[in-house]
Amino acid sequence: MEALQDIEHRLKALLIEALGFEDLTPDDIDAETPLFGEDGLGLDSVDALELVMILDKHFGIVIEDPEMGKEILASIRVMAEYVLNHRKK
Amino acid sequence: MAIVITGGAKVDKAGVETLHGALIPWDSKVASSSGSWVSGLKGRTFFDTPPARFGRMDAFSKLTVGCAHLALKDAAAAGSESFPEGIVLGSLMGCLMTDIQYYAPVCDKGPEHAGPLLFSYTLPNVAVGEVCREFRLFGPNTVISCGEDSALAALVVAHGWLSSGRASALLAGGVEAVDSRVAELCRGDSNADIRSSAFLFQLERQDEPWQPGLPTILGGESEFSPSGFSIERSVDLGNTGMERMWHMLNMGGRGFRAIDVRDKEGYSSSLKVFIDTEKHGSTTRHRTQIKSAAD
Amino acid sequence: MKSPAVRIRGSGAVTPYGAGVQSLWQGIEEGRPAVSPFSGFENEGLPQLVVGKVPDAVDRLQAFNGLGRDGNRAAFLAGIAIEEALRTANLSPGDLEGPGVALFLSTTKGPISAVERFCLHRKRSGDECMVTPSDLAGLLARTLNISGTVQAVSSACASGAVAIALAADHLSSGRCDRALVVGVDILSAFIVTGFLALKALSSKPARPFDVDRDGLNPGEASAAIILDVTDENSGPFVKGWGLSNDAHHITGPDRHGSGLAHAIRAALNDADTTPDRIGALVAHGTGTVFNDAMEMRAIEAVFSPTIPPVCGIKGAVGHSFGAAGLVEAALAVEMLRRRKVPNTLGHGRCEEEGFRFRGAPLEQDRILSSNSGFGGVNAAVVIGKDDSWPL
Numbered sequence: 019m020e021a022l023q024d025i026e027h028r029l030k031a032l033l034i035e036a037l038g039f040e041d042l043t044p045d046d047i048d049a050e051t052p053l054f055g056e057d058g059l060g061l062d063s064v065d066a067l068e069l070v071m072i073l074d075k076h077f078g079i080v081i082e083d084p085e086m087g088k089e090i091l092a093s094i095r096v097m098a099e100y101v102l103n104h105r106k107k
Numbered sequence: 108m109a110i111v112i113t114g115g116a117k118v119d120k121a122g123v124e125t126l127h128g129a130l131i132p133w134d135s136k137v138a139s140s141s142g143s144w145v146s147g148l149k150g151r152t153f154f155d156t157p158p159a160r161f162g163r164m165d166a167f168s169k170l171t172v173g174c175a176h177l178a179l180k181d182a183a184a185a186g187s188e189s190f191p192e193g194i195v196l197g198s199l200m201g202c203l204m205t206d207i208q209y210y211a212p213v214c215d216k217g218p219e220h221a222g223p224l225l226f227s228y229t230l231p232n233v234a235v236g237e238v239c240r241e242f243r244l245f246g247p248n249t250v251i252s253c254g255e256d257s258a259l260a261a262l263v264v265a266h267g268w269l270s271s272g273r274a275s276a277l278l279a280g281g282v283e284a285v286d287s288r289v290a291e292l293c294r295g296d297s298n299a300d301i302r303s304s305a306f307l308f309q310l311e312r313q314d315e316p317w318q319p320g321l322p323t324i325l326g327g328e329s330e331f332s333p334s335g336f337s338i339e340r341s342v343d344l345g346n347t348g349m350e351r352m353w354h355m356l357n358m359g360g361r362g363f364r365a366i367d368v369r370d371k372e373g374y375s376s377s378l379k380v381f382i383d384t385e386k387h388g389s390t391t392r393h394r395t396q397i398k399s400a401a402d
Numbered sequence: 403m404k405s406p407a408v409r410i411r412g413s414g415a416v417t418p419y420g421a422g423v424q425s426l427w428q429g430i431e432e433g434r435p436a437v438s439p440f441s442g443f444e445n446e447g448l449p450q451l452v453v454g455k456v457p458d459a460v461d462r463l464q465a466f467n468g469l470g471r472d473g474n475r476a477a478f479l480a481g482i483a484i485e486e487a488l489r490t491a492n493l494s495p496g497d498l499e500g501p502g503v504a505l506f507l508s509t510t511k512g513p514i515s516a517v518e519r520f521c522l523h524r525k526r527s528g529d530e531c532m533v534t535p536s537d538l539a540g541l542l543a544r545t546l547n548i549s550g551t552v553q554a555v556s557s558a559c560a561s562g563a564v565a566i567a568l569a570a571d572h573l574s575s576g577r578c579d580r581a582l583v584v585g586v587d588i589l590s591a592f593i594v595t596g597f598l599a600l601k602a603l604s605s606k607p608a609r610p611f612d613v614d615r616d617g618l619n620p621g622e623a624s625a626a627i628i629l630d631v632t633d634e635n636s637g638p639f640v641k642g643w644g645l646s647n648d649a650h651h652i653t654g655p656d657r658h659g660s661g662l663a664h665a666i667r668a669a670l671n672d673a674d675t676t677p678d679r680i681g682a683l684v685a686h687g688t689g690t691v692f693n694d695a696m697e698m699r700a701i702e703a704v705f706s707p708t709i710p711p712v713c714g715i716k717g718a719v720g721h722s723f724g725a726a727g728l729v730e731a732a733l734a735v736e737m738l739r740r741r742k743v744p745n746t747l748g749h750g751r752c753e754e755e756g757f758r759f760r761g762a763p764l765e766q767d768r769i770l771s772s773n774s775g776f777g778g779v780n781a782a783v784v785i786g787k788d789d790s791w792p793l
Contacts, residue, residue, distance in 0.1 A: 036224070037162065037163050037224070038161075038162025038163045038164070039162050040149055040150055040151075040157070040161070040162045041150075041157075060159060062651065062654070063654060064223050064224050064227055064600070064653055064654075065163075065224070067223040067224070067599065067600065067601065068222065068223060068224050071222070071223070074219070084601075193645070193647065198556075199534060199536055200534065201534060201535070201556060203517070203533070203534070206517045206592070207517065207520065207521060209596070210517060210518065210521040210592055210595075211521045211524075213446075213521070213591075213595050214518075214521045214522050217447045218446065218447050218448055218591075218595040218598060218599075219447075221595040221596060221598065221599035222599065223596075223599040223600045223601075226595075226596035226597075226599055226600065227600070227652055227653050227776065228652075229511075229592075229596065230510060230556065230558045230775075230776050230777065231556050232556050232557050232558040232775065232776060232777035232779060233558070233652045233653075233776055233777040234777075235557075235647075235777050235779070236647065236652045236776065236777025236778045236779065237652060237777075239647035239648075239649045239777075239778055240647075240648075240649045240650060240651070240652070240778065243649050244647055244649060245646055245647055245648075245649050245661065245664060246645070246646060246647070247645040247646070248557075248645060248646075248647050248779060249555060249556075249557045249564050249568070249645070249779070250555070250556040250557060251553045251554065251555055251556070251568075252534060252535045252536040252539075252553070252554040252555075252556055253536055253539065253551075253552060253553040253554060254536055254540070257536070260553065264568070267571060267575060267577075268571075271571070271575065273645075288520075291520075291525065291526060292516070292517070292520045292526055292530065292533060293526075293530075293533055295526045295530070328551075328577075329551045329552075329553065330501065330549060330550060330551060330552075331505075331540070331543050331548060331549050331550065331551070331552035332549060333543060333544045333546075333547050333548065333549055336540070336544055372536070372537070372540045373540060373543070373544065374536070374540065374552065
């Protein structure tokens with residue numbers, strides 16, 4: 019079973035690739051940094067849709083409810099914990 | 108009243124160059140020079156501190172935003188005190204490269220593989236949106252598409268808007284972002300030499316007395332020849348009008364110049380420019396000379 | 403805007419109600435939306451969707467000079483609209499020929515089938531030369547023998563209003579004597595898959611400005627208007643225009659609506675008129691939560707305390723992207739002719755105060771039509787008439 023840290027690392031790498039962060043490596047992203055909003059990584063609503071696709075494609079998790087989506091995508095840590103408990107792949 | 112060119116930048120397979128600066132050839136550290144250079148653009152190609160969004164953009168938008176940044180910097184460095192309110196962009200191919208990038212996986216694997224971010228970039232207008240957002244341009248803006256020199260036609264539109272007071276300064280020019288798949292689609296030959304490039308100029312309306320020595324756009328026209336259509340398309344395609352204009356501005360001299368482009372679809376555009384670098388030194392140095400005379 | 407006056411001489415449209423501006427008006431008057439469930443993209447793996455599709459009966463019509471006989475649907479729909487525009491303008495095809503006539507085409511994806519086919523087969527189909535909006539504009543210009551300025555305008559969903567603005571500009575500055583402005587977009591899997599990915603579609607008929615709105619219906623349509631310059635004091639006229647950019651986000655509008663408000667104010671200034679002289683607004687009203695919220699903010703900012711009646715047609719015919727602004731201009735002409743503001747189909751109620759979306763008499767002779775699009779672009783056009791029209 020994949021450990022939380024490894025899931026976090028994978029998520030960071032997938033996020034960097036999907037959103038084209040040229041100068042970042044997974045180690046540059048703190049797992050607890052808020053993904054949205056100015057205090058964090060500054061992602062927006064379209065970026066959120068990309069993250070939802072990542073959860074679906076790589077972990078078999080389908081998020082239909084946007085409100086639930088906002089909570090799960092709060093940070094890499096929160097996402098990884100959700101993946102640990104709900105993954106289908 | 109005169110519509111003058113106060114700055115400009117071009118990006119093509121040779122590298123990046125500004126109107127008042129030298130050509131900087133591609134450095135393999137900042138952009139991939141093999142294959143399609145336009146697919147390997149990085150934020151550091153254009154910016155000391157790339158905007159956070161740069162990596163998300165498609166190639167067409169990266170090229171447009173990067174070129175816009177260089178053109179704005181060039182105009183400011185050459186002493187312009189104006190800042191554009193909007194932008195008129197011309198592009199024949201638009202975001203075809205992105206269209207294929209977006210839709211090919213959808214065809215192969217199904218609509219669940221439709222990328223929302225990539226889809227956002229399947230309109231050339233979104234590149235204009237990124238320029239407006241990055242540089243805070245709130246005024247008139249559009250993208251026009253009219254044959255192989257849509258960029259020249261864009262300069263004609265910008266000249267009109269400036270002359271009639273819709274804006275006092277604008278960015279104008281054209282961008283073509285193409286790869287082998289676009290070449291295959293449009294010319295049936297993935298090796299066809301259809302060249303990617305971006306040319307953007309800062310145009311300003313200056314009321315009398317205007318800055319002497321700046322290239323002045325006198326006017327232009329865009330027309331169409333219904334009988335001019337040929338099914339034999341140019342194998343060779345690029346921003347030819349812009350290439351000629353760039354060359355003309357760098358050559359300097361004194362007098363009227365005309366740039367005319369006609370393509371095999373039937374589109375034609377022409378632009379009349381007056382340049383005068385003899386009295387004030389070459390285009391690339393006149394601002395510096397004027398500034399130092401005032402010091 | 404500089405004199406001489408830019409007159410709308412004729413207009414034509416083909417929409418999910420069928421061919422003709424009258425069928426659009428009639429359908430809205432009768433309160434029956436033309437959007438409907440559609441399963442035509444099953445092969446592409448898409449579910450049933452609510453869309454605005456031009457009815458099959460239209461396929462049996464003849465478009466101008468056989469446009470679209472080769473299967474080019476965008477050219478076909480444009481040809482139907484052009485045919486009606488010529489007729490209502492009381493002009494023959496020869497009146498659109500020559501160097502004094504300009505053509506402006508408003509489309510987002512134009513002849514999109516070429517890209518779709520290429521992605522499916524990974525190679526070009528035959529002598530594919532109908533790929534870009536520029537190619538489509540060239541085809542229309544050749545068919546009509548137009549040799550003035552010919553341009554395709556790509557300002558996303560604002561292209562319609564932008565194309566009208568460019569044409570009006572061309573006419574008022576004397577660069578042409580007559581202009582044909584055509585808007586067209588066709589239903590395509592390309593566009594639908596994208597809006598599905600953005601989660602911007604509603605599974606029901608769209609509800610512009612309604613408190614429970616939840617997305618747009620993609621649609622197809624074409625509309626055409628013929629403009630010329632005249633000293634006559636009849637109408638209707640394009641009185642002025644304004645363009646702006648939100649400079650905020652590429653797909654999400656600036657929630658304060660300041661970009662759109664800026665474009666509207668610029669249009670009012672250009673038309674030498676004031677908010678209190680506007681009899682109705684033809685709004686963009688896509689039915690998405692964010693677009694419609696932004697528009698209401700912008701409308702409040704410009705028109706408060708007395709907001710004119712607002713009309714939106716995207717609950718009736720769906721969002722036809724590049725065609726929308728032209729269909730809405732044709733509707734504005736009809737509103738001036740009949741002195742009436744139609745109902746906004748799909749709208750039930752909203753919580754914002756001061757807005758009227760029900761049919762009403764048109765009490766002033768100026769209408770403001772606006773569109774907004776991806777890339778943060780906003781465009782507004784003032785269309786008006788004088789007392790002597792209609793005759």
